[in-house]
Amino acid sequence: MKYDLTEIKVKAGEEVTLTLKNAGTMAKEAMGHNFVLLAQGADVAAFATEAMANKASDYIPTGSKAILVHTKLLGPGESDTITFTVPAGEYEFICSFPGHYGMMRGKVIAE
Numbered sequence: 204m205k206y207d208l209t210e211i212k213v214k215a216g217e218e219v220t221l222t223l224k225n226a227g228t229m230a231k232e233a234m235g236h237n238f239v240l241l242a243q244g245a246d247v248a249a250f251a252t253e254a255m256a257n258k259a260s261d262y263i264p265t266g267s268k269a270i271l272v273h274t275k276l277l278g279p280g281e282s283d284t285i286t287f288t289v290p291a292g293e294y295e296f297i298c299s300f301p302g303h304y305g306m307m308r309g310k311v312i313a314e
């Protein structure tokens with residue numbers, strides 16, 4: 204239960220393509236994973252708590268201002284590709300599946 208990268212360096216202002224693949228074998232309901240990139244200054248713990256209450260939308264609180272971009276919630280062997288562009292700075296990312304963000308988190312560093 205971890206990302207293979209915990210620090211992702213990107214170029215500020217340039218489009219980034221990111222693919223998340225769930226290399227696990229457990230069912231999505233028990234061990235789904237996603238990648239949620241949070242706005243600068245977002246309260247990670249508060250966001251994760253809010254996300255936990257949003258099972259119906261795969262733990263993505265719809266309309267949350269804390270979310271810059273996110274992948275789908277992935278089951279074993281599934282993958283999803285997203286693109287995003289961010290200004291220079293550091294951005295935290297987490298997996299918003301309940302109980303995962305303590306282990307599954309990292310930073311996107313744009314420079």
Ligand SMILES: [Cu+2]
Nearest residue numbers: 236298300303
């Ligand atoms: Cu996860």
